[in-house]
Amino acid sequence: MTRFLKKLEDKKIFYKLDTVRDDYIMVEVAVPGQRWEVEFSPDGDVVVERFKSFEDVGDEKLLDHLFENFSD
Secondary structure, three states: HHHHHHHHHHOOOOOOEEEEOOOOOOEEEEOEEEEEEEEOOOOOOEEEEEEOOOOOOOOOHHHHHHHHHHHO
16 A cells, blocks of 8 residues: 555545555545545555546535435
């Protein structure tokens, strides 16, 4: 994992560390139009998810969609 972080830093790619699952460390990577989640486990397992933007940019009315469709 440290080689991966070093490479991100060398390439000047923004990332932040987080934890979501027990024992896994998540590296969240943000690049234009995409967000990547790379999780590392203590035993060397690596899980990668990539999320692409719809590229539809809106104003604050788009936030209504967030709350109407994803609230409990």
